Amino acid sequence: MSTAYTPFDNQPWTEFVNNNAASVPAYGVLRATGVSVIEPGRVVVTADMPQTFGCQAQCLINSPVAVAAGQMGYATRTGVLVALYDAADGTPAFGQAWGPRAGSWKLKRNTGGFFMLGATNTTLGLALVTPLPMLTLRGKTLSGGLAKGTTGTITIYAGPLGSETDTGQTMAGVYNRYANAGSNKWVTCGWNFESQGWELIDLEC
Amino acid sequence: MVPLLEFPGVEYVRSWSLTLSHGVTPSVALVEIAPQFDMPAEVGTLTLTFGDVVLTFPGCALDRATVRRDRAGMIVSLAILDRRWAWRFGQITGRYNLRDERGQLLPETEKSPRELATMLCAALGETAADVSLLPDDARPTVAWVYANPAEELARLAAGLGCTVVLGLAGAVSLQPVGTGNPLPVTGTERTRNFGIDPPTRPDSLLVVCGPTRYETTFRLEAVGQEPTGEIVPLNELSYAPASGWENEAWLGFANIADPQARAKARQTVYRWYRLKCTAPANTPGEFHIAGYAGSVNDVWQLLPLAATRLLTCTDADGTPRAEPPELSGRFWDRSLDGQNIPSQRRYPGAFRIDRNRGLVQFAEPVLQVNPAAAAGFLPAELYLTIAHGVLEAATHVADCYTSERAFPGEPRGTGPAVLPRPDLARTVRTTYDTGNTPIGVVENTADLEAEVAAQLDAAQALYETRLTDFVEYAGLVPISPDGAITQVQWSATERGAVTRASRNSEFSLVAGMSRVSACTVEP
Incomplete structure (x- = not known):
């Protein structure tokens, strides 16, 4: 062609x-x-x-x-x-x-x-x-939080910076290798190229 | 009085005869002399003298000398050619009166017959030639490439009903055949023969031009090629999807299982279109060619297509060139809104035309978004405007413009004399409105008819019944050939001189006659 x-x-x-x-x-x-x-x-x-x-x-x-x-x-x-x-x-x-x-x-x-x-x-x-490619996402932990060393589900937020709202979508299988994340806390997830999955890279204390 | 023939180096002349004739081949003086020691000159002036009459022929050349022995002893025979011997040589190069795709003369190549004749005479060294009697309206196409000027001059003159004449005064002229002076009355006539020379004429003259060129806009239809090579409409392909082509992935036709068929689909489907019918019709095989009186029942009659249109444009170098075929229509030009172009326009991409098969072949699929559905594609609506000929359905011969002129009187059942003019061609260009509906034609017929009429006039003149005359005079009579006086012969022996002349007839075959078949012009 x-x-x-x-x-x-x-x-x-x-x-x-x-x-x-x-x-x-x-x-x-x-x-x-x-x-x-x-x-x-x-x-x-x-x-x-x-x-x-x-x-x-x-x-x-x-x-x-x-x-x-x-x-x-x-x-x-x-x-x-x-x-x-x-x-x-x-x-x-x-x-x-x-x-x-x-x-x-x-x-x-x-x-x-x-x-x-x-x-x-x-x-x-x-x-x-x-x-x-979407390599990060923001969201909040569910009511149970996300303990260190476990995988869980995140509620995805999106929208204008600082005014993000709940998309109604969730991301399952997010791995937390850091400290325990409390209930309903802001988190940032990053794409792990090795496992082709999500993991927390930042979280609200 | 003793008639004399003088030529440099020739002595002891016993008898001689010179026959002057029309044409571009030299006339011959046959001279018998007694053997001599010195060699005659190769080139010189031949002089005939009888009393007060002196005829000179400069530039003559000794052609041959032979010796024979008879009861009178050794006799040497010489053949001396008039100056037209030099016309065997020389060259001229040039192409004139060329015509463009529309059949129109290219102005920069235009030369009148008199201008052409003057050029040819100049190439022969005959700068004082009189071409004023040559008909000057026609514009015959000539293509001289290192051509012999004399042959071209004879051809040009014959095509216009004239002949090349070398007169007594030494001047070359072109004169209409059959037109000229009567034989003179001198009181020395010994014999005189009158007569007529009715030509064995045909019933009519038929000028046949080159193939007529048409320009027509055709609607195209999408076709594809079978693995066997056959070309058929898309829906008739053996590998057509069961649900039609509309939702087939045309980027590569991935759902055609057979690799050979898939390859053919990739090569041809939506990429090959062929002539379907003339615009604005939409029925396959419906061809209406404006200006063509016959019927076109199938596309083969229109093939091969020409490579251009019947329009010209002037290039940057000033050269007029034929415009390329125009391809236009409605299609999807890969617009990012997924929409077809809003109205018919020229196709901007690359394509080639298979002129022998009437195919347009694209570099990429050309199609349109189905306007009646949310998705799916259809073949594009395409129109090709291109020049072409027409083959007669019955004879498979190209349609040509012809013009027939009947001779007066009862037909003799001979049929016409055909006069080919391949350098002339009728052109008919159909014009269209924005809806592809024909609104008129542009033809060159008026120009063509004038050219053809000139050709017919010239040819007709050759078939006129003429009065013939032959006179034998005592002594040398200075008679100059012209368009009617075809031969003059002067001869002398020890018994005296004789002049013979004929009008509209020939009595001697000794002179090197040059008759170029009339009315033929090379394209």
């Missing part, structure tokens, strides 16, 4: 198979789950619907063609991307963080994974984004 006249056709599109029971909409965000060797010489990425809050490197954006369950399509995460957003979260604005959440093919506001450049088609819910 080197002779193509638009960047779109010069993007490295990767073949994937939709392992979800639902169809991936055009420009929808999806979650890579691995690779599959369909036949010798033909390897595809296996993909499914996002199942976590935000993403790091595992989320891809589908091509302009919807991909039915079990079918194959093309996705990418390079360059500036057109992606489907959830209009219920409002109209995207430059500088916002939008990313996947569990149970949706659409990008959600106040979620990590992509840097928002702006909406391109509010009727279709299309926006221009660039990948920006």
Whole structure:
């Protein structure tokens, strides 16, 4: 495609198979789950619907063609991307963080994974984004707190600095290697590249 | 009085004869002399003298000398050529009266027939040639590349109903065939023969131009190629998805299981389009070519396509060049809002045209977002404006502009004499409104008809019935050939001199005649 006249056709599109029971909409965000060797010489990425809050490197954006369950399509995460957003979260604005959440093919506001450049088609819910892996998140401990050396669940807060609100989303499996965290305390979690999981990196005393 | 022939170095002339004829090949003086020791000059002036009559022919060349023995003894025969011997040589280079894609003359190449003839005569060293009688309206295309000027001069003159004449005064002129002076009445006529020379003429003259060039806007249809090589519409492909192409992942057609078919899909689907019909129709095979009287039933009649349009633009170097084909339509130009372009516009990307198959081949998939659905794609709506010819359905021969002129009188059942003019071509460019509906045509027919008429006039002149005349005079009579007086022969023996002249006929085959087939002009 080197002779193509638009960047779109010069993007490295990767073949994937939709392992979800639902169809991936055009420009929808999806979650890579691995690779599959369909036949010798033909390897595809296996993909499914996002199942976590935000993403790091595992989320891809589908091509302009919807991909039915079990079918194959093309996705990418390079360059500036057109992606489907959830209009219920409002109209995207430059500088916002939008990313996947569990149970949706659409990008959600106040979620990590992509840097928002702006909406391109509010009727279709299309926006221009660039990948920006979510490597930290803020939240609060649950009522039971989170003891040192254990993993637990964090309630995720997001929003303007200092005015963050409860997203209603939680992050399970957060590891605390530091001091015991009390109930309903602010915490900052960091992405552990070795274990590909979250751990507390700061907490409210 | 003793008739004399003088040529440098020639002595003891016993008899001679010189026949002066039309054309570009030299006339020959046949001279019989007694053997002599000295060699005649190779080139010199030939002089004929009889009393007060002196005819001079400068620049003649000795062509050959032979010796024979008879009862009179040794006789040397000489052949001396008039100055046209030098016309075998020389060269001229130039291309003139070229026409652009529209069939219009390129002004910078325009030369009138008289200008062309003057150039040719100059190349022959005949700077005083009289070309004023040459018809000057036509603009015949000439392509001289180190060409022989004499042959080109003869061809040019013949194409315009004229002939090359070397006159007695030594001047070269181009004169209309059959037009000229009567043979003189001198009182010395010994014999005279009148007659007519009815030509074996055809019933008509038929000028046949080069293939007509049309410019038409075609609607394209998306096609794909089978692994076997066959090209068919997308939905007829053996590997078409069961649910149609609309939601197929066209970036690589990953859901086509067969690798060969998948490869073909990647290569051709949404990348290859072919002529479907003429705009604005939408029915495959519906072709209406403006200006073409016949029917076009299938696309093969339009192939191969030309490489350009019938429009020209001037490049930075000042050279007019044909415009490339225009490809426009409605498509998705990868706009980041996921929308098609709002209205028809020129396609900005790269493409090539397979002219033999009528295919447009793109570097990337060209398609449009299905406007009737939230998702899915359709082939783009594309229109190609391009020049092309038309092959006749019955004969498979390119359609050409022809013009036939019948001779008066009862037809003799001969059919026409065909006069090819491949340098001329009719052009018909259809113009369209913004909805791709034809609104008119631009033709070069008026210019073409004028050129063809000049050709017919010239050819017709060659078939006129002419009065012939032949006179034999005692003594030397200074008669100059012209468009009608075709041959003049002066001869002498010890018994005296004789002049023979013919009008609209030829009596001697001795002279080197030069007849170039009429009415042919190289493209």
